Amino acid sequence: MTSYPKFEYVRSKPLREAYRLIPCQHCGADDGTVCCAHSNWSVHGKGGRIKASDVYAASLCSICHFQLDQGFLWSDEQKLEIWTAAHKKTIPLLVSGGHWPKGIEVPQL
Numbered sequence: 001m002t003s004y005p006k007f008e009y010v011r012s013k014p015l016r017e018a019y020r021l022i023p024c025q026h027c028g029a030d031d032g033t034v035c036c037a038h039s040n041w042s043v044h045g046k047g048g049r050i051k052a053s054d055v056y057a058a059s060l061c062s063i064c065h066f067q068l069d070q071g072f073l074w075s076d077e078q079k080l081e082i083w084t085a086a087h088k089k090t091i092p093l094l095v096s097g098g099h100w101p102k103g104i105e106v107p108q109l
Contacts, residue, residue: 023061035062059090
């Protein structure tokens with residue numbers, strides 16, 4: 001039997017709310033629908049009905065978030081590329097804007 005280390009999840013309402021403070025990091029929309037779009041990949045803690053850790057998210061508008069989660073316009077490879085690019089833009093913007101909550105480690109990009 002293979003043993004895996006326990007995944008350390010971050011659950012933080014202030015962090016999830018911070019994702020709403022910047023425009024969509026895919027299309028640029030700033031329309032009031034931007035939210036915390038969690039990673040859909042197990043490497044970030046996603047599994048079954050468990051969302052990825054809150055630190056593995058991107059600021060995406062409702063349209064981009066829908067396409068990422070349930071849409072059919074993007075291939076699986078495109079979804080990963082789009083989410084990764086948005087995540088890599090989101091985290092530095094939240095940190096530099098002073099929106100990243102104190103006491104929560106910033107993920108490596």
